[in-house]
Amino acid sequence: MEIVNLLFYFQHFSLTLPNFVKRVSTCPMPKNFSEWKRAASRLGCDNFENAPYVYHCMPSSFLNETVEFCGRNVPHVGGSCPIYTYKFEENKAPNFRNCSEFKSGCPNKFYFSKMIYKYPACLDIIKDRMCYKADPSCCSNMSCSRPILSTNGGTNGSTEKW
Template sequence: MDHLKRLCFVVFGSFLSSFILLYECRKLEGYKFPVYSTKSCPMNETEWGSRSSVFNCQSGSSYACFPNENITELLEFCYPFEVISIHEDICLFLVKDRSEVDSYNCQHFVQGCPTGFYTGATVYKYPSCVLIGNGCFLAEPSCQRFVIQMSCNNDNAGS
């Protein structure tokens, strides 16, 4: 009987985890390669390795996680370069119509702008490049003011 219970838990757990994965990640149309939305990008080397394993990118490509061109959604995909080289003071985003990454100068960020060369596989070291909200990078001064202003307005609404 114990074997039957374990089997049920394994089957149910597999079903539930694949349902959660489908809910969190949905395939997006209009790109030259498969691109999926995600709630967050990996925030450390272990998470990066796990997500990269799930995508199992083929030779000549690499797992990537960047915002879309409108800075409104995070995207996961296998990018057709083995190494994505990124210069200091730059965050990347994926442009839909070209299916290419493009650069965003982050020198004006309050904190977290990369201070040296890095690669797409180490973007987790610079979370400011993947923490987004309200159509902007949260490390941008104007984005923070908007978030603070919105929360103050909401606080006053109940008074």
């Protein structure tokens, strides 16, 4: 029951984001560069290729939401996925989270954060479980059936299988 309450809190009581970071229901379609360019234009980071601040869309550090922002294009080593980290000061560059235990899809070589669209496993999160779908520990104790949260924070008794 305590896990359900914690999940309810993170889903319904959001931390404040800086003005330049926007919550979105989902990122543009992975591996579709033209969709990412359109999203960049919509957000005002038109120069996706070579600018100090480029379009990013990724999970937040809590893995319960997806955010987009114009930020610094930072290098990442293989075995990591970029994430947006909440900080008290202005955060204009993604951080990273280890993905080396993913079943598949973890970047295995050096890349820059704006290239996350090439790695769908880094974007595919299960928001109510706050984990990556490719992470084996995400469903290890739940056989990948998850309770559906109701609006009052409890479960409605049904499950969803994936």
